[in-house]
Amino acid sequence: MKVLVTGGAGFIGSHFVEFFLREYSDSTVVNLDCLTYAAHPDTVDRLGQIGGNRYHFYKMDIGDPQVAQVLKAHHIEAIVNFAAETHVDRSILDPQAFVRTNVLGTQNLLQSARKAGNLRFVHVSTDEVYGSLEPQDPTFTEQTPLSPNSPYAASKAGADLLALASQRTYQQDIVITRCTNNYGPYQFPEKLLPLIIANALEDKPIPVYGDGKQVRDWIYVEDHCRGIDAVLRKGKSGEVYNISSSAEVPNLEIIKKTLALLKKPESLITFVGDRPAHDRRYGLNPEKIKNELGWKPKYNLEQGLQLTVDWYRQNRSWWEKVRDQEYFKYYQANYQPKGSKTGEVTS
Numbered sequence: 001m002k003v004l005v006t007g008g009a010g011f012i013g014s015h016f017v018e019f020f021l022r023e024y025s026d027s028t029v030v031n032l033d034c035l036t037y038a039a040h041p042d043t044v045d046r047l048g049q050i051g052g053n054r055y056h057f058y059k060m061d062i063g064d065p066q067v068a069q070v071l072k073a074h075h076i077e078a079i080v081n082f083a084a085e086t087h088v089d090r091s092i093l094d095p096q097a098f099v100r101t102n103v104l105g106t107q108n109l110l111q112s113a114r115k116a117g118n119l120r121f122v123h124v125s126t127d128e129v130y131g132s133l134e135p136q137d138p139t140f141t142e143q144t145p146l147s148p149n150s151p152y153a154a155s156k157a158g159a160d161l162l163a164l165a166s167q168r169t170y171q172q173d174i175v176i177t178r179c180t181n182n183y184g185p186y187q188f189p190e191k192l193l194p195l196i197i198a199n200a201l202e203d204k205p206i207p208v209y210g211d212g213k214q215v216r217d218w219i220y221v222e223d224h225c226r227g228i229d230a231v232l233r234k235g236k237s238g239e240v241y242n243i244s245s246s247a248e249v250p251n252l253e254i255i256k257k258t259l260a261l262l263k264k265p266e267s268l269i270t271f272v273g274d275r276p277a278h279d280r281r282y283g284l285n286p287e288k289i290k291n292e293l294g295w296k297p298k299y300n301l302e303q304g305l306q307l308t309v310d311w312y313r314q315n316r317s318w319w320e321k322v323r324d325q326e327y328f329k330y331y332q333a334n335y336q337p338k339g340s341k342t343g344e345v346t347s
């Protein structure tokens, strides 16, 4: 299969590209990514070495009309759209960038896919579009109404609705995946797990937003990639598939587990102000993808966390390189929820 992967220089996208090239020796992957701050400088070369002449890279924005020419030039059969602005805290600081890429960019891709002859289109979305659960609520199913709370989640919900509308209006071959919180190697160290690990390894404080009792549903990144692949190959057009390992854990608990694996003291835990509109709990029901497509996760939380901690320990230069960048220092200095004035920007 000849696949266009967007956002393949980011965390999950790069894992998917690697998985796809290794799993299918007759595949070709075209990676299209505009290389924002979230793309690691080494990723493009690393994937190039794995893929050889079965791999091509375009530094291009998904909102660029030239995407249509890339599809044509490589006789692309399917698109997997990972490209997005993805960090909730940043969406609170600058929602515009999220609307530009997540909504308008996705719309340009949908249109380009239609012009190129109705390619299979997998749109990678998130459980955050469903909003927040109370402790006793049942987990989100594909039928749960969308109720996003952050600008990030709202922009992803907008893209999901445009994708479903394109499927119905133009009979495009479109499927949507919605997954929970991913973790694993190569995740940018602004997200909770890599941030905890990197800070702990440097004996720096671990910032915990609010009371730390918010619950997230964790999945090892490789399991997510295999779920997307199952949907790409077997998913029914117009359908949404939730992907989850059913591992709901309160933030404080996962932080303590991680510190224990690293043999670092809990005294590093530092409570800070809360994220505005902070979703209390995510929990996703994966029965549909399990029953209809035969997917199931390979890793439980203990196995996944151990692999992740080991990787960050052994690959310090990877995360130190991005933590040294000016943009990272600026963001860290200017966005930390503070005291009672939550999510305050200090300059």
Ligand code: NAD
Binding pocket: 006, 007, 008, 009, 010, 011, 012, 013, 032, 033, 034, 035, 036, 037, 038, 039, 040, 060, 061, 062, 063, 081, 082, 083, 084, 085, 086, 087, 101, 105, 124, 125, 126, 127, 156, 178, 179, 180, 181, 182, 183, 188
């Ligand atoms: P990431 O932030 O690590 O990577 C995003 C990639 O997209 C980067 O390489 C970036 O350069 C690229 N990109 C951003 N804007 C672009 C544009 N306009 N044109 C081209 N490329 C652009 O993201 P991630 O965590 O790997 O998430 C990938 C996808 O999975 C996103 O759509 C996200 O919403 C979804 N998702 C993520 C999680 C998670 O826990 N990380 C969970 C569920 C769903």
Ligand code: DAU
Binding pocket: 086, 087, 088, 089, 125, 126, 127, 128, 179, 180, 181, 182, 190, 191, 192, 193, 195, 207, 208, 209, 212, 214, 215, 216, 251, 275, 282
């Ligand atoms: O649920 C899927 C989503 O998971 C994806 O769609 C998003 O792209 C991804 O960023 C992630 O969103 P979260 O907001 O859940 O992830 P984040 O790592 O930012 O935060 C996880 C939890 O930890 C959340 O409750 C906020 C809290 N947190 C986060 C950071 C960065 C802290 O307490 N301290 C921190 O420093």
